[in-house]
Amino acid sequence: MKSIGDRIKQSRLALGLSQADAAKKLNISTPAFCKIETGQTDVNISRLLQISKTFKVSVVQLINGQSVTTDSSEQLDALKKELMEKEEEINKLRKKVIDLYDKLGV
Structure with a gap:
């Protein structure tokens, strides 16, 4: 080995x-x-x-001794995509919170 x-x-x-x-x-x-x-x-x-x-x-x-496989690369791409989707969701929720604060006059 x-x-x-x-x-x-x-x-x-x-x-x-x-x-x-x-x-x-x-x-x-x-x-x-x-x-x-x-x-x-x-x-x-x-x-x-x-x-x-x-x-x-x-x-x-x-x-x-093992090189990074395509499976790892594909997993990484899938995780990046999921992360981008979550970031978009967070941005939408932030916007909703700001809109609610505006409606409350805070």
């Missing part, structure tokens, strides 16, 4: 970066980056997010 360090290394190699190049992009020392790849250092969330952004891979892919 591959570790997060192994997947970070794969991502780095896919970009054609040396460990020194990757470390420079992440603003850390080369030995520190080497320890991340070899699993000698645990990666915190903020560092994982930074690596994900720098290497242009999802955090999910770094953690478990």
Whole structure:
């Protein structure tokens, strides 16, 4: 089973970066980056997010090796649509409240 360090290394190699190049992009020392790849250092969330952004891979892919699926993408689209509908509903309710305040003269 591959570790997060192994997947970070794969991502780095896919970009054609040396460990020194990757470390420079992440603003850390080369030995520190080497320890991340070899699993000698645990990666915190903020560092994982930074690596994900720098290497242009999802955090999910770094953690478990699975890329974001179309199902996830479709779920995200459905949730965005639902959120937009709820926001429209909230705006309508706000307008009703304002109209009621106007009728009451408040």
